Every structure is written in C-alpha cells, then in structure tokens.
Amino acid sequence: MPTWVADLQQHADQIQSGLVEMRRHLHRNPELSGQEHKTTRFLAGFLEQLGLHPQLADDDRGLFADLDVATTDDGTPDRRIALRGDIDALPIADQKIVDYHSHNPGVMHACGHDVHPSVVCGAVQILTAMAERNQLPWPIALRAVLQPAEEIAQGASHMIRSGAIEGVDAILALHVDPTRPIGEIGLKAGVLTASCDMIHVDFLGKGGHGARPHLCKDPIDACTLWVQSAFRRIHRVVSADQTVVFSVGQINAGHSANVIPDQADVSGSLRTLSTEARSIALDALHDVSRSVKQQTGCEVRSRLGVSAPAVINDQSLIQLISDAAVLVAGPNAPTPIAEPSMGSEDFSYYLQKIPGAMFRLGVAGDECGHHPLHTAQFDVDERCLAIGAKIMATAIIQYFRPQ
Known part of the structure; x- marks a missing residue:
C-alpha cells in the first residue's frame, strides 16, 4: 500500500x-x-x-x-x-x-x-x-x-x-x-x-349550481377524465420494454359541495430513461388534453414545470x-x-x-x-x-x- x-x-x-x-x-x-x-x-x-x-x-x-x-x-x-x-x-x-x-x-x-x-x-x-x-x-x-x-x-x-x-x-x-x-x-x-418532468394542467370551465350541471362546463369532470385517460394512454403508446413512470400528486378544485367551480388543476411527474420514451409520453399527454377539451368543452392548458435530465x-x-x-x-x-x-x-x-x-x-x-x-x-x-x-x-x- x-x-x-x-x-x-x-x-x-x-x-x-x-x-x-x-x-x-x-x-x-x-x-x-x-x-x-x-x-x-x-x-x-x-x-x-x-x-x-x-x-x-x-x-x-x-x-x-x-x-x-x-x-x-x-x-x-x-x-x-x-x-x-x-x-x-x-x-x-x-x-x-x-x-x-x-x-x-x-x-x-x-x-x-x-x-x-x-x-x-x-x-x-x-x-x-x-x-x-x-x-x-x-x-x-x-x-x-x-x-x-x-x-x-x-x-x-x-x-x-x-x-x-x-x-x-x-x-x-x-x-x-x-x-x-x-x-x-x-x-x-x-x-x-431517470429524467423527470413536472407536468401542470389547468382546466378552465364555467361554474354554476350543482343542481344544474347542464348549464356548466365542469372542470372537475375534465380533470378526472384527463387523469384516468393519461394513465391509460401512456402505457398504450410507449413500448413495454421502455421504463416510464407517470404519477399524479396534486389535484385542486372547488370550494363547496354544491357548487361546480370555474376551474381545476392537476400536477404530476413523468419519469423516463430515454429521450425517445419521454418524447412519446409527452406527445400522448398532449393528445389527451386535446381529447378532453373536445369531450368536455373546457379549456385545457398544460405546461412543463421544473425538469431534470x-x-x-x-x-x-x-x-x-x-x-x-x-x-x-x-x-x-x-x-x-x-x-x-x-x-x-x-x-x-x-x-x-x-x-x-x-x-x-x-x-x-x-x-x-x-x-x-x-x-x-x-x-x-x-x-x-x-x-x-x-x-x-x-x-x-x-x-x-x-x-
């Protein structure tokens, strides 16, 4: 030595x-x-x-x-x-x-x-x-x-x-x-x-009385539809041999049980091990946002937050x-x-x-x-x-x- x-x-x-x-x-x-x-x-x-x-x-x-x-x-x-x-x-x-x-x-x-x-x-x-x-x-x-x-x-x-x-x-x-x-x-x-992208999505609708949802554009409906669709969609477009983890950690919406709010938002993270998987997954989330907008009539605005390669x-x-x-x-x-x-x-x-x-x-x-x-x-x-x-x-x- x-x-x-x-x-x-x-x-x-x-x-x-x-x-x-x-x-x-x-x-x-x-x-x-x-x-x-x-x-x-x-x-x-x-x-x-x-x-x-x-x-x-x-x-x-x-x-x-x-x-x-x-x-x-x-x-x-x-x-x-x-x-x-x-x-x-x-x-x-x-x-x-x-x-x-x-x-x-x-x-x-x-x-x-x-x-x-x-x-x-x-x-x-x-x-x-x-x-x-x-x-x-x-x-x-x-x-x-x-x-x-x-x-x-x-x-x-x-x-x-x-x-x-x-x-x-x-x-x-x-x-x-x-x-x-x-x-x-x-x-x-x-x-x-893994690389990690923080994802934030805002849902802008039209609020109103809980008894008359047909007069509203429900952002909570849009938010929950987006979350469920995102979980399903990502694992249908990314190859099974690519490791991708998508998680939702925060949902914010409403202030009263009998009032449909004007807006809601959701935040989560996307973790990937390759640039290819990251690109495919992000494209899938954008597709989900467009689909939810069409189905609910709410504006859906997504943005990437702080990310790390x-x-x-x-x-x-x-x-x-x-x-x-x-x-x-x-x-x-x-x-x-x-x-x-x-x-x-x-x-x-x-x-x-x-x-x-x-x-x-x-x-x-x-x-x-x-x-x-x-x-x-x-x-x-x-x-x-x-x-x-x-x-x-x-x-x-x-x-x-x-x-």
Missing part, C-alpha cells in the same frame, strides 16, 4: 468526530430550497478555517472553493476536478428522538443533504492536511461545490450560472443509500437516474471511484447497481457540461440508517461520513496520478 494511503486513512480517522459534529449541526438547522443562507455561511466559514477562499453563488446561496496543491518539482495540474454536495432540506417534520433533531419545525434533512456537504468538506479537510504535511504524492487541483435547491431541481443550474464549474474538467458526487450497509457503495456506469455516469470516473473504494475501504466496498433509479437528481445538469459520476454511499448500520429517504424517521449511521470522505479524497488523488 502506498504511504500516502496510510496517511490519508490516519487523517480520516482524526476528523471523524468533527465530521459528526458538522453533520449534526446541519441536521439541527435545516433550510428549505431557496432559503439556504445560514447553511451557506456556515460552510463558507468552515472552508475559510482550512485556508480556502470560498466564493458565494448568486443570492448568497451555495458556494465553491478551490484547493490547488503544487509540488516542488511540478506546477499545479492543468486539469481540475470538482466534488459536489447539496445542502437544502425538505418540508418534513423530524420525528426522531435524538439530541440532533431538527430545530426548524416542519423542516428536516430527510435526504442526506447534511451528509453530502459534510463528506465533501471532510475530503477537502483530509487533502488540505496532507498538503500541509507534504504527504500528497503529486499535484492536485480540486474545487468543492456546495449547492442549494437540489430538491426543486434548480440548484445545479444556479451554481452553473454562478461560475461554479468554469475551468472544471470533471465532477464527482455521492448520495446516501439506506438500502446499503455501512462500508458499501453502489456504482453504475451509464444511466443512474437523466444522470448518466461516465465509465472512467465510475472506475476511478471503484478503485478508490477498494484502496481505502476494501475489495467488497464497491457493489454494482443493477437497474437505474426512477428518482431524479439535478446533478445531471453538470453532466450536460462536463463528465461526472455519482455513487451511492451505504448508511445503514445495526441501530440506525434503515428508514427510507424522505421520511420523518430518516437517519444515518454516522460512520459513513469518514468512509465517504476517504473515498472522495482518494479518488481526487488518483485522478491526477501520472500516466
């Missing part, structure tokens, strides 16, 4: 308690998407203590900072790789009985966005300590990107507009995985997550992460992910600009870490923090290994 690997392991062990403290601070003080000002300042302060110079993104939400290390013989590399961690929380009430439960009523980190920045900061801290002691085997150039608003699929674009990946050649990220045990990571080259992992970067995991966590650490997730991730926006890869970090221990994402009991076995930081730091060093 190279000497630098042993040094890296030692630094990771030394910062374990600090990473737990950071993660718990973030967990106690979650902020919703679009409101991550205090979280941004807290993380900027941590990086400043390491001697870095964080640059805040637009609206002071999110930040990025560079760590450039040159040896006495060589200059800083002409390449740069980034590590991305997302920082926003969810509108979920924390129900855990722990001393680090959320202090912000109705808001909690239920998707690991306290773990992700802690792991990225841990990797930066390890590499900074190694640089100070001349323990890095060759020059590296790293950028830490700490991003807001992932949960609403707006944060990556926000960071790109703020210059977070200018001069960056590749980017790595992680996501907690409560289905995997501590010490294990999940890897998949190619498509990792599929995450497509770069093969060589997945191999880089796998090799790093074997080196610092053992040969059984990397495990394959068999099928893409139908969830979505706005990490995909970075991958439209530069190559990148995301891995799943196992967080399930003997006593905690088994509750699903986006639930009020979600928690992690905090041993995952040092493991994730070691893997990311090792991948950074290996990325710059001389050929």
Whole structure:
C-alpha cells in the first residue's frame, strides 16, 4: 500500500468526530430550497478555517472553493476536478428522538443533504492536511461545490450560472443509500437516474349550481377524465420494454359541495430513461388534453414545470471511484447497481457540461440508517461520513496520478 494511503486513512480517522459534529449541526438547522443562507455561511466559514477562499453563488446561496496543491518539482495540474454536495432540506417534520433533531419545525434533512456537504468538506479537510504535511504524492487541483435547491431541481443550474464549474474538467458526487450497509457503495456506469418532468394542467370551465350541471362546463369532470385517460394512454403508446413512470400528486378544485367551480388543476411527474420514451409520453399527454377539451368543452392548458435530465455516469470516473473504494475501504466496498433509479437528481445538469459520476454511499448500520429517504424517521449511521470522505479524497488523488 502506498504511504500516502496510510496517511490519508490516519487523517480520516482524526476528523471523524468533527465530521459528526458538522453533520449534526446541519441536521439541527435545516433550510428549505431557496432559503439556504445560514447553511451557506456556515460552510463558507468552515472552508475559510482550512485556508480556502470560498466564493458565494448568486443570492448568497451555495458556494465553491478551490484547493490547488503544487509540488516542488511540478506546477499545479492543468486539469481540475470538482466534488459536489447539496445542502437544502425538505418540508418534513423530524420525528426522531435524538439530541440532533431538527430545530426548524416542519423542516428536516430527510435526504442526506447534511451528509453530502459534510463528506465533501471532510475530503477537502483530509487533502488540505496532507498538503500541509507534504504527504500528497503529486499535484492536485480540486474545487468543492456546495449547492442549494437540489430538491426543486434548480440548484445545479444556479451554481452553473454562478461560475461554479468554469475551468472544471470533471465532477464527482455521492448520495446516501439506506438500502446499503455501512462500508458499501453502489456504482453504475451509464444511466443512474431517470429524467423527470413536472407536468401542470389547468382546466378552465364555467361554474354554476350543482343542481344544474347542464348549464356548466365542469372542470372537475375534465380533470378526472384527463387523469384516468393519461394513465391509460401512456402505457398504450410507449413500448413495454421502455421504463416510464407517470404519477399524479396534486389535484385542486372547488370550494363547496354544491357548487361546480370555474376551474381545476392537476400536477404530476413523468419519469423516463430515454429521450425517445419521454418524447412519446409527452406527445400522448398532449393528445389527451386535446381529447378532453373536445369531450368536455373546457379549456385545457398544460405546461412543463421544473425538469431534470437523466444522470448518466461516465465509465472512467465510475472506475476511478471503484478503485478508490477498494484502496481505502476494501475489495467488497464497491457493489454494482443493477437497474437505474426512477428518482431524479439535478446533478445531471453538470453532466450536460462536463463528465461526472455519482455513487451511492451505504448508511445503514445495526441501530440506525434503515428508514427510507424522505421520511420523518430518516437517519444515518454516522460512520459513513469518514468512509465517504476517504473515498472522495482518494479518488481526487488518483485522478491526477501520472500516466
């Protein structure tokens, strides 16, 4: 084993308690998407203590900072790789009985966005300590990107507009995985997550008395017809070998049991794994809208909301992460992910600009870490923090290994 690997392991062990403290601070003080000002300042302060110079993104939400290390013989590399961690929380009430439960009523980190920045900061801290002691085997150039608003699929674009990946050649990220045990990571080259389109449809009719529907154009009738027709139609036009998930999550209409309202609206999501399936499904939904208009006489206006493309992992970067995991966590650490997730991730926006890869970090221990994402009991076995930081730091060093 190279000497630098042993040094890296030692630094990771030394910062374990600090990473737990950071993660718990973030967990106690979650902020919703679009409101991550205090979280941004807290993380900027941590990086400043390491001697870095964080640059805040637009609206002071999110930040990025560079760590450039040159040896006495060589200059800083002409390449740069980034590590991305997302920082926003969810509108979920924390129900855990722990001393680090959320202090912000109705808001909690239920998707690991306290773990992700802690792991990225841990990797930066390890590499900074190694640089100070001349323990890095060759020059590296790293950028830490700490991003807001992932949960609403707006944060990556926000960071790109703020210059977070200018001069960056590749980017790595992680996501907690409560289905995997501590010490294990999940890897998949190619498509990792589905593309996701948020769909909103408005139905504009003519309201009136519930006793005289023949004098009305009922938007609730149009809405329910649209929902049922959409479910049937999509799975009749998309090939059975294409994975498509269409779900309706919200319907709004009316204010009184005996009054037909003037309007109704419905919102849902369309998740696909290929551009072909996405195009066919969207065309089918437009066809449904035209048919419902003809049948009910209501105006039907559909629009796409925030969308996220599929995450497509770069093969060589997945191999880089796998090799790093074997080196610092053992040969059984990397495990394959068999099928893409139908969830979505706005990490995909970075991958439209530069190559990148995301891995799943196992967080399930003997006593905690088994509750699903986006639930009020979600928690992690905090041993995952040092493991994730070691893997990311090792991948950074290996990325710059001389050929």
